[in-house]
Amino acid sequence: MEKLSSPRRTKEIVNKYGFRFSKSLGQNFLIDENIILKIIEGSEIKKDDFIIEVGPGIGTLTQYLAEAAKKVLAIEIDKKLIPVLDETLGSYSNVEIINSDVLDLDLKKMVLDKFCGEKVKVVANLPYYVTTPIIMKFLEEEVPVKDIVVMVQKEVADRIKAKPNTKDYGSLSVAVQYYCKPEIVTKVPKSVFIPNPNVESTVIRLKVLDNPQVEVIDRKVFHRVVRASFAKRRKTLLNSLSFSNLGLNKDQIKEILACCNIDPKRRGESLDIEEFAVLSNYISKIV
Known part of the structure; x- marks a missing residue:
């Protein structure tokens, strides 16, 4: 045929x-x-x-x-x-x-x-x-x-x-x-x-993968953090996350980034998946 x-x-x-x-x-x-x-x-x-x-x-x-x-x-x-x-x-x-x-x-x-x-x-x-x-x-x-x-x-x-x-x-x-x-x-x-x-x-x-590449506390929070970080590519992480739907103000975001050893002036496109996991896990404990 x-x-x-x-x-x-x-x-x-x-x-x-x-x-x-x-x-x-x-x-x-x-x-x-x-x-x-x-x-x-x-x-x-x-x-x-x-x-x-x-x-x-x-x-x-x-x-x-x-x-x-x-x-x-x-x-x-x-x-x-x-x-x-x-x-x-x-x-x-x-x-x-x-x-x-x-x-x-x-x-x-x-x-x-x-x-x-x-x-x-x-x-x-x-x-x-x-x-x-x-x-x-x-x-x-x-x-x-x-x-x-x-x-x-x-x-x-x-x-x-x-x-x-x-x-x-x-x-x-x-x-x-x-x-x-x-x-x-x-x-x-x-x-x-x-x-x-x-x-x-x-x-x-x-x-x-048999298991996701990184361990996260809350998968939904992880994806929300990732989307918020890329929502406005030209903005810094501090600004992107502060004006997202995460329910956290600028001072809180600044403190979270400091605790995660992430420069608030960085942009989302500079973070690898491991850094996103660390950041979202810290936020998951708060929101």
């Missing part, structure tokens, strides 16, 4: 169903087998792996996932694509399709029900308009995931893997690196999609 990674086959399916691409759903179908094989290789999928794919489209990547893994659960928000997927994936007995918005699902319960609570791998060409909420949902809701390998907008990948004191380093960098070790799998040109997106893409692998 001809794979959907063939541009001819993709166009044939699209025309057969009169499918119209939705910009609001970020629909761009991958039509390059070399990129797909790099995603499969970068995911290090084994025959006993369980896979969750978000946004399968017409099933192009799904076909390769099904042939590499034990079972694939594909979550598609667009109900118009369900009959298409029933045709393109009908011959794969190890694929299950769910028509739903992934952000509305209880993913932890779903993994328990569908995979008996076994750890899964998330492999997907994510809709770019909702990339960050999807990634953070898997991480923050403590879904049993061991790897997240996803196609994202290049600038998002750059932000995820960024280090302190760089222009890309921000709250997303710290939030993801708290849970994961990021690494780039491959860069992806615009030309390998139908239709061509307006941005360059990157496949990034997030190796989920």
